[in-house]
Amino acid sequence: MGLTNYAELAAIILFGIGFTILLIDRNLIKKNIGFAMTDSGMYLYLAAKGYISGRKAPIVVNGVTEMSAYINPIPAGLVLTGIVVSVATSAVMLALTVRLYRKYHTLNIDEIADKARKERE
Amino acid sequence: MTVALWQSIPFACILLPLFGAAVCLALPRRLARLWATFLMAAVTCMSLVFLVYMIPFGKSYNYPMGHFPAPFGNELRAGTLEAVLGLLFAGLTLICTLGGSRDAEHDISEGRQGLYHVLLLLMEAAMMAQVYTNDLFTAYVFVEIMTIAGCGLIAVRSEPGRAIVSAMRYMIMNSIGSAMFLLGIILIYDLTGHLLMENLHDSVVQLQAGGQYSQPLTMVVALLCSGLAVKSALFPFHSWVPDAYSTATPASASLLASLVSKSYIIVMLKVVFRILGTDVINAARMDDVFFVFGAAGMLIGSAVAITVPDVRRLVAWSSVAQIGYIFLGLGLHAGDAAVWHILTHAAAKSILFLSLPSLIPAGSDGSLRDLRGAGYRAPLAGVAFTTGALSLIGIPLMGGFITKLTLAQAALGAGGAHMWISLAALVLSTVLNVGYMLRCVLVFYSHPEEDAVPAAAPVRRGFALASVLVVLIAANIALLVFAQPILTAIRSGFAMFD
Amino acid sequence: MARVRDDMGDTRWGRLQRWLREGDDSLDRAMIAVWDESAEPEPEPVFTVPPARPEQKKKNQKHTAKLEKLLRVFSVIAAVLLCVGIIGILLHTTALLPSFGREDNPVHNEVPRRYIEKGMNEDTGAVNIVAGMILDYRAFDTLGESNVLFVAVCTVMILLRLQAGDPDERLGSDTRDRLIEPHSDPILQVIARVLIPLILIFGAYVILNGHISPGGGFSGGAIMGAALILHMLAFGEKQTARFFSYRTYRAVSVCALGFYALAKAYSFFTGANHLPSIITIGTPGRIFSAGLIPYLNIAVGLVVCCTMYALFSLFRKGEL
Amino acid sequence: MQILMILLLAAVLICALCVAFTKNLLAAAVVFMTQSLALSVVWLLLESPDLGITEAAVGAGVDSLLLFATLKRIRAIDSDARENRKREEEQDGTRS
CATH class of the missing domain: 1.20.5 (Single alpha-helices involved in coiled-coils or other helix-helix interfaces)
Structure with missing residues (x-):
């Protein structure tokens, strides 16, 4: 059983969509989801790099410790770290969103910037 | 290889604040402040001792984090350059925290002050980790700690509104930068199979020689460098800087402006000189990108600073320009000029941000009009601001002058269009610098009009700020007096850097 | 003096001097509009x-x-x-780039070879090689990662925790709104009463077996945090507050993170100095084997569990 | 297996597009949660069970819960503001 390169393809498209939402969408919550998607895309890409067709997950079974039996454990470990980091970041962004909404009653970042500028003047 | 006890200092400099941050959460407010200050002082002392031992030692060494040798576990690496930067970061964190403590007490509500000190300690740990780490992924994780802690430090101010807006902008810009940086790490990991910097460098040299992966390598260079440039607020990505620096409490502002944006540049230095090597950077034309954006940042940052009436925003805009100088240094392959400017700018910018609150009268929004005669009302702060301003202007015999001298030397060495553009940019931005900085100083020392309302009595900021300002003035002068040995140390550090 | 300035006021030199000395901003206003927000991504004139x-x-x-x-x-x-x-x-x-799923890619070099071949028997003692990697070989990353969560909770607390004397405290009354108050739903409560112990036990299993089977502190901690969140949703925050408050969060995370930092400091220090370590890897496959890994997993699990609940609670009611 | 993988990846991408084009934030959050769930199965197919569990618990679980909590909080802020306004109007009415 082998998987062809679909995972990387999907990962890149996911990254592209997420990055575009992060850049273009003016809604803060959508921006946040876009950021999370960007990260998922990258992690999918990284995890696909560790895959070797026909091999098993890196959990030692029956004491077999040969390289040829398992896939590469490093990308999985890195992704594990990354997932947690991205949840932390998105929690902070959401908290900022709540504070901003409480103050300005809108989620649109342009309107918020407008109102903040008026406040300054 | 046996490891001397002093060689464990970088490890202690990272782990001590990390541990201290967890403990700090449990302490009551006043004790938390004492504890944080104590830890910062301890880290500063250790960094000083480390530098004293490091200079005669004369070569860099690797320090494994765990029981596993080179490519298998995490590693730290320290040389003279790291020791100098470590001392700068530890010392300035302490100084900024102390100098801004009275304002922080005033700006931050009581329930948040404990958390504020937790954030400061985590920030210090992350910065020390940036300085000493020898592993790209570790750098990413600690970059994220710094990003989030920086967001907290901007938003910690009790006043809602603009501080939060600027924190949000900061966060969006930084997450774009993080995404690019992480993608760069993933691609380079895929190409080489390593995350440790020396191994990465060996593989990259091989790939470069093989010529098979030149396009992906260019992509890696672009992603890593532009991700870090976005995070360090290089010119077109600076939109959050003026708001964030002018609304944050002075300690946070000086910390963010003088240290945090610099530590992304430290990672950048590692990427450029240790991982990729200048050959790969040149092949990808990244040096020209640095050069162009650095020069543009220098000019535009200064040009805006000269028009801004609010003195805090003025200083913030000048930061945009100063980051431009550092990137110009990178673009001209003058790493020593870049590092020297990191030192100068950190010392000068923290003095500006810390002296400003004493100069701005209570109830003013910080526009220059209210600041007439401020230099007489708060003499020490006035002298401090003037010192910082003169250093940034780069009048002969001040820190900024040596930056400009080294940059000009590098430009002359580069020749061609690079030379003319950078010389022109240097001259023009120096003129603009003189314009806005001298303007501030002149306003501070002009007599207030007789019919003006007498300003309210200045807030007493006490002994801590006064001593901090004296130390910073001394540091700015010391940078000038010891310029030659420091530059030698930086250059020898570069020799053992890659 | 004043008269002289009046005379000079309109000349160019006079304007420059006034600009220099007084911070007169008539010169600036036009420029500000152009420059000050020049970096707005989309300046919308609309x-x-x-x-x-x-x-x-x-x-x-x-x-x-x-x-x-x-x-x-x-x-x-x-x-x-x-x-x-x-x-x-x-x-x-x-x-x-190197193509997908091939075993001769540069990624599959001597590093994963050592992790797989020596990981369980000589280096870490963890059957789950990924757990051995993140908690032993590359433990410094993971230490940083736990602190990312910690710093995130601190920042969210700064942002959302209601403070007496905050200027916008009045605006925070949304947190006491009835929309936030949970409706006590008997069906939800009965199901929750059955499910919560099961989820907690499953979370504990995932944490404790982190070095033997897939899982570990992060996923197990998140599962246990979900159980706490479910408890709060079903029985109301007053019930949950009886056993989980800010003091609990503080105590647990201080102990767990402090232990984590100290334990790893010990192992980094002995490792770098080539000192013998008292930590042994034990018999692979047992619960208490693999040196520090199970203890670190427990510490991480506790931190993550508290973090997840704390985050949700802060978002929900602005209080912990 | 291959077909399952393709289906899941297609689902992930469709979810991403839906999020990009929807205006309804609650729908976006739910769709995002679905996407995380599909991803967690993809991790399993890529032989990384650790990631599968973590993504299911952290990505699909906690991250979406935080999104829901935020949306709920925002609605509460809205209704709070409405009530305040109503109260103020009533006060104005009684005064005049």
């Missing part, structure tokens, strides 16, 4: 249409609506183009 005379208003509104529609179309097109551009460049790069 929202800043100046107030117009009534007869112009209707025309302006029509004009604005048209402009807005145009802008929206433009932004969609820009988004699609940008998206396609990013995807195109990256796909082109990927096509040149």
Whole structure:
């Protein structure tokens, strides 16, 4: 059983969509989801790099410790770290969103910037 | 290889604040402040001792984090350059925290002050980790700690509104930068199979020689460098800087402006000189990108600073320009000029941000009009601001002058269009610098009009700020007096850097 | 003196001097509009249409609506183009990279070889090689990662925890709104009473077996945090507050993170100095084997569990 | 297996597009949660069970819960503001 390169393809498209939402969408919550998607895309890409067709997950079974039996454990470990980091970041962004909404009653970042500028003047 | 006890200092400099941050959460407010200050002082002392031992030692060494040798576990690496930067970061964190403590007490509500000190300690740990780490992924994780802690430090101010807006902008810009940086790490990991910097460098040299992966390598260079440039607020990505620096409490502002944006540049230095090597950077034309954006940042940052009436925003805009100088240094392959400017700018910018609150009268929004005669009302702060301003202007015999001298030397060495553009940019931005900085100083020392309302009595900021300002003035002068040995140390550090 | 300045006031030199000495901003205002927010990603002129005379208003509104529609179309097109551009460049790069799923890729070098071949029996003692990697070989990363969660909770607390004396405390009354108050739903409560112990036990299993089977502190901690969140949703925050408050969070995370930092400091220090370590790897496959890994997993699990609940609770009611 | 993988990846991408084009934030959050769930199965197919569990618990679980909590909080802020306004109007009415 082998998987062809679909995972990387999907990962890149996911990254592209997420990055575009992060850049273009003016809604803060959508921006946040876009950021999370960007990260998922990258992690999918990284995890696909560790895959070797026909091999098993890196959990030692029956004491077999040969390289040829398992896939590469490093990308999985890195992704594990990354997932947690991205949840932390998105929690902070959401908290900022709540504070901003409480103050300005809108989620649109342009309107918020407008109102903040008026406040300054 | 046996490891001397002093060689464990970088490890202690990272782990001590990390541990201290967890403990700090449990302490009551006043004790938390004492504890944080104590830890910062301890880290500063250790960094000083480390530098004293490091200079005669004369070569860099690797320090494994765990029981596993080179490519298998995490590693730290320290040389003279790291020791100098470590001392700068530890010392300035302490100084900024102390100098801004009275304002922080005033700006931050009581329930948040404990958390504020937790954030400061985590920030210090992350910065020390940036300085000493020898592993790209570790750098990413600690970059994220710094990003989030920086967001907290901007938003910690009790006043809602603009501080939060600027924190949000900061966060969006930084997450774009993080995404690019992480993608760069993933691609380079895929190409080489390593995350440790020396191994990465060996593989990259091989790939470069093989010529098979030149396009992906260019992509890696672009992603890593532009991700870090976005995070360090290089010119077109600076939109959050003026708001964030002018609304944050002075300690946070000086910390963010003088240290945090610099530590992304430290990672950048590692990427450029240790991982990729200048050959790969040149092949990808990244040096020209640095050069162009650095020069543009220098000019535009200064040009805006000269028009801004609010003195805090003025200083913030000048930061945009100063980051431009550092990137110009990178673009001209003058790493020593870049590092020297990191030192100068950190010392000068923290003095500006810390002296400003004493100069701005209570109830003013910080526009220059209210600041007439401020230099007489708060003499020490006035002298401090003037010192910082003169250093940034780069009048002969001040820190900024040596930056400009080294940059000009590098430009002359580069020749061609690079030379003319950078010389022109240097001259023009120096003129603009003189314009806005001298303007501030002149306003501070002009007599207030007789019919003006007498300003309210200045807030007493006490002994801590006064001593901090004296130390910073001394540091700015010391940078000038010891310029030659420091530059030698930086250059020898570069020799053992890659 | 004042008279002299009056005379000079209109000359260029006088203006420059005034600008230098007084911070006169007449010179600046025009420039500010151009520069100060020059980095706005999309300066939208639509929202800043100046107030117009009534007869112009209707025309302006029509004009604005048209402009807005145009802008929206433009932004969609820009988004699609940008998206396609990013995807195109990256796909082109990927096509040149080492191909997918092959065993001779540069990624599969001596590092994973050592992790797999020596990981369980000599180095870490963890059957789950990924757990051995993140908690032993590359433990420094993971230490940083736990602190990312810690710093995130601190920042969220700064942002959302209600403070006495905050200027916007009055605005925080949304947290006491009845929309937030849970409805006590008997069906939910009965199911929760059955499910919560099961979820907690499963979370504990995932944490404790982190070095033997898939899982570990992060996933197990998140599962246990979900149980706490479910408890709060089903029985109301007052019930949950009886056993989980800010003091609990503080105590647990201080102990767990402190232990984590100290334990890892010990192992880093002995490792770097080539000192013998008292930590042994034990018999692979047992619960208490693999040196520090199970204890670190427990510490991480506790931190993550408290973090997840704390985050949710802060978002929900602005209090812990 | 291959077909399952393709289906899941297609689902992930469709979810991403839906999020990009929807205006309804709650729908976006739910769709995002679905996407995380599909991804967690993809991790399993890529032989990384650790990631599968973590993504299911952290990505699909906690991250979406935080999104829901935020949306709920925003609604509460809205209704709070409405009530305040109503109260103020009533006060104005009684005064005049």
